[in-house]
Amino acid sequence: MARLLGILFSALLVLASCTTTTETQLGADGKPLPRLYRISQGSTAKIQFRVLDSVNALRQASGAPAVQLNAQLNAAAATHARDMSVQNRPWHFGSDGSSPLDRVRRVGYSGAMLGENISETYETELETLAAWMEQPDTRNVILDNRAVNLGFAWFQEKNGKIWWTMILGS
Numbered sequence: 001m002a003r004l005l006g007i008l009f010s011a012l013l014v015l016a017s018c019t020t021t022t023e024t025q026l027g028a029d030g031k032p033l034p035r036l037y038r039i040s041q042g043s044t045a046k047i048q049f050r051v052l053d054s055v056n057a058l059r060q061a062s063g064a065p066a067v068q069l070n071a072q073l074n075a076a077a078a079t080h081a082r083d084m085s086v087q088n089r090p091w092h093f094g095s096d097g098s099s100p101l102d103r104v105r106r107v108g109y110s111g112a113m114l115g116e117n118i119s120e121t122y123e124t125e126l127e128t129l130a131a132w133m134e135q136p137d138t139r140n141v142i143l144d145n146r147a148v149n150l151g152f153a154w155f156q157e158k159n160g161k162i163w164w165t166m167i168l169g170s
Helices: 002-018 044-062 071-087 100-106 125-134 136-142
Strands: 113-121 149-156 162-169
Touching: 044 125, 044 136, 044 149, 071 100, 071 113, 071 149, 071 162, 100 113, 100 162, 113 125, 113 136, 125 136, 125 162, 136 162
Parallel strands: none
Antiparallel strands: 113 162, 149 162
16 A cells, blocks of 8 residues: 555656746736737638638728738738838838838739728737737728728747738729
């Protein structure tokens, strides 16, 4: 019996040493530090469709018609996300002085560009979308009744920082 208890106790010690506990690290403000969100190669379509579904759910709830992904707007968004990283600042103008209108024209989009939302963050695409929905100006771009097409892309730096760009067009 003592031998059985010894074996069980040893097994419990082994199992206890196998578990890992990751404590949430807190920043100076007492809030949890963000976890690194690493986007894997080949997940572009999955992320774009997850955003499209989320945007369309938000649009439906507000009475706006659904939008569809547009390859040209995706290309314009991808170009700008990369360029913001090169410039190391989130803003609507390219390093060559281009505006969102210029970039949309360059990719051959024939509709009207209605708005562009940008972000520099370590957050996921859905956290970024939620942040955009909290601000009236970026929410208005997402819910614009005239929108028919959506472009969405990002660039992730090696350190994990993500530059997001969303463009809506009619």
